[in-house]
Amino acid sequence: MKIRELRTKRTKLGADARAIMKAAEDEGRSMTAEEESQFDKLMDKRDGVDATIVRAERLEDEERQEDVEDAQPGDRGSAAAMGALRAYLLGGRSVLTDAQARALNAGHDPEGGFLVAPQQFVKDLLKGVDDMVALRGLATVHQLTQAESLGVPTLDNDLSDADWTSELSTGSQDDGLRFGKRELRPHPLAKRVKISRKLLRAAVMNPETLVRQRMEYKFGVTGEKAYMVGDGNQKPLGLFTPSSDGIPTTRDVDVSTSGSGFVNAAGGSSADDLITAKYTLKSAYHAKAQWLFHRMMIASVRKLKDGDGNYIWKAGLTSDQGDRILDLPFITSEFAPSTFGDGDYVGLLGDFSYYWIAEALSFEVQRLNELYAETNQVGFIGRQEADGMPVLAEAFVRLQSNDVVA
Secondary structure, eight states, X not given: OOHHHHHHHHHHHHHHHXXXXXHHHHTTSOOOHHHHHHHHHHHHHHHHHHHHHHHHHHHHHHHHHTTOOOXXXXXXXXXXXXXXXXXXXXXXXXXXXXXXXXXXXXXXXXGGSEEEOOHHHHHHHHHHHHHHXXXXXXXXXXXXXXXXXXXXXXXXXXXXXXXXXXTTOOOOOOOOOEEEEEEEOXXXXXXXXXXXXXXXXXXXXXXXXXXXXXXXXXXXXXXXXXXXXXXXXXXXXXXTSBOTTSBOGGGEEEEEEOSSSBOOSTTOOHHHHHHHHHHHSOGGGTTTOEEEEOHHHXXXXXXXXXXXXXXXXXXXXXXXXXXEETTEEEEEOTTSOOOOOTTOEEEEEEOGGGEXXXXXXXXXXXXXXXXXXXXXXXXXXXXXXXXXXXXXXXXXXXXXXXXXXX
């Protein structure tokens, strides 16, 4: 099915779900159990179509880029370097000529087992991770070629307000301005993939594409988990980890829950709390702000009503417009919190361009020739260095569960 047809199908499913919700709205009541069941089925189908669209767009993109070489011959992005990588993945170090080994060496000893992947390979791998990991595509990514770390200037103490004064006066002296500096330092990350020897030899796609796609997933989900809940110790500092270096607890807003979901109960309204959260975030950040939830949380948010009895979730009714919560878009992550225990974090609202990621561009690949010989497989280890953290606390509001129903 073409991508345009998939988008049309997605739009229709959203409209059908919205019609069920609107029928209940117009009659001034909540959806019945049967209506909720129909609504959930439609939204599950719509989520499935969303995932299919993402996969189809990635495949289309790869087909367009397959034979494109941007770099000049002789550097790590050249066709010669990609050819050398292909030979290495298929046959190991022993099949490389001296010229091929030099194309992949880039200052590392190939006899040690690791070779630096060509820039085109790294570029395609990171693009694949972008497609797979929603947060990384919204974050500010700094790719470091030489610096070992990236300093993030922070305003620890601000000046007091300006003074109204006369034409010739300059106002009172203020010595309160203080700058600090947090540091992003890429930390090593290694992942291993296994591929059958037969598949390497017989696959229609190039072996470097096969290895890259396996590693996209491995590095993508590992990075995503750290961006959500990493403790900052030799790894990224996550959005849901309270820290004075990232998002402190002063940016938390209580959201009413029942222990099993968001609530419209008299004891507290989650919809009202989400409205409070939206306006706790300064309006300057609203233009780029998005909600972040686990998919199970979205299932509960979709049924919330505001004080006037209107559902706060709105389906995107055109192919280029996504669903919205209180008129702001949202993204989901499998590694965002998914429980409603008292005090648990249940979501976040923010401008994710203020989550910074620092990556070292060198990406190393090692071929394990004999380790999986008994199963007729070849192992590959990829090594990357990366770090990440929120760099401006006021650009985020974190939602914390407040169990109001006994």
